[in-house]
Amino acid sequence: MRSDMRAKAMRFICASLLIALMMIATANCSAINNTCSCSDISPEKKVAYMCRPAVVMINCLHWATLVNKDGEPKIYLNIGDGDQKTEVDFQEWGQGGTGSGFIISQDGYIMTNAHVIYMSDYEIKEGLVKSIGDSILNNYPQIAGENGQYSEEIYDVLRKEYTLKKRTPEKEISVYFGGMGSITEQNGVPAEVRTESPDELWVGEGNNKYRSGKDLAILKIEGFSNLPTVILGDSGKMEVGDKVIIIGYPGLVESYTHQMLSAETDLIPTVTSGIISAQRKHPDHTDVFQTDAAIQHGNSGGPAFNKDGEVIGIATWGSSVPDAAILVQGYNFLIPINVAKSFINQLNINTSRSKASEFIEKGLDYYWKQQYSNAAQEFNKALSLDTKNYYASEYLKMSSPH
Secondary structure, eight states: HHHHHHHHHHHHHHHHHHHHHHHHHHHHHHHHHHHHHGGGSSSSHHHHHHHHHEEEEEEEEEEEEETTTOOSSSEEOOSSSSOOOEEEEOOEEEEEEEEEEEEOOOTTTEEEEEEHHOHHHHHHHHHHHHHHHHHHHHHHHHOOOOOOSTTHHHHHHHHHOEEEEEEEEEEEEEEEESSSSTTTTTOOOEEEEEEEEEEEEEEEEETTEOOOOOOOOEEOOOOOOOOOEEEEEOOOGGOTTEEEEEOOOGGSSTTTTTTTSOOTTTTTTTEEEEEEEEEEEEETSOOOOOOOOOOOTOOTOOOOEEEHHHHHHEEEEHHHHSSSOOOEEEEEEEEHHHHHHHHHTTTOOOOOOHHHHHHHHHHHHHHTTTOOOHHHHHHHHHHHHHHTTHHHHHHHHTTTTT
C-alpha cells in the first residue's frame, strides 16, 4: 500500500515537473518569437519605413523669356487689314519640373540626377517657343488663318528671330521633405548646386549618338545639422537577380496629373521593388544597372536600395516606344552608386549615418519586436533633434496607442 502511494506520488511529481518544463519552454519560445518577430517584415517594408525620411522631392524652374533684335520681350502682330500692329508683351516663363533626391549628409547635401536641375539653353528656348507660341495663338487665333494653315509660322519666327534672355539668377531650386501636404501649401527649402555632370552633349556619328556626362548632381540646403540620411552601399556587390527597392516621387501619382488623388498626399513618396535584371554599359563604357522595378517621370534622382536599406543606385531613366513618348515599364535603368561616390569625395562630404536615422531605425526595430515603450523613446529622440520630422512623428503615433 505504502509502495503504491509512493509510486503515485512519484508519478505526480514527474507529471508536475513535466508541465513546469513545458511552461518554461513555451515562455522561452515566446520570448524568442518576440525577439525575432521583425524577421517577418518584408525587405520592402523595412526599407520603406527606415529610408523614406531621407528621400526628398526636388522642384527646379529655369526662368527666362525671349527678346527680339531690339532686346524687347515682345512681338508686333499684323492683325486685320490695316498697317497698325498689335503689341504683345512676353512674360517670364519657368521651364522645368520635379524629380527626386536623397540626403547623404546630416548638414544638407543631397544627391540627384543632373537632368532634374539642368536644362541646356537650347532646351529652355524650345520650351519658351512652345509656351509663348501657344499663348499667342490662344489669344489671337486669327493669325493662324481660317484653317490654321499659318500656325507654324509664329513658332518659326520665335525660333529664328528671337533670342533667349535668362533671369539672374536663372535657376530656382526648391527641396521638399516627405510628408502630408502639397508643394503649393509648403515652402520648399532653397537649394544650391555644388557640382553637376549633365548629360548635355550629343556625341557620335550617324545614328550612334548618346549624351555624355554622368547625369549626376549634388545640391546643398543650408540651416540644417540633424537631417535623416541614407547609407551608401557598394554597387559592385550587386548581382543579377538581387532585390532592388526604389523610393521617389513619380508625377503620375500627384494630384495635378491624377484627378482622383488629393493634393494633401503629393509629398508622400512611392515605393516600388524589383530585381537587377541585367548589368549593362553606356556607349562610353560606364556601368549601368537594368531593373524591372517601376520608374516614372519624377522618380529621376531617387535612391535605389538593396534589401538591407543601402543605396546601390540612382533611378535615372526608363525605356520608351521607338519614335513615341510612351514609357514601357519593366525596362528601367539605374546609375550605380559607386559612380556617384567620386563626386561625393571631391566635395569631402561626411556621409556618416546621422543620429536622427539611427534613432528611427532603432525605434522601428523595437516597434516590430512589439516593444512599443522603447520604440516611442527612440522616436522622441529623433523628434528632439528636429520637431518637423514628419516620419518620426508618425512612427511615434504608431507606438503610442500600445
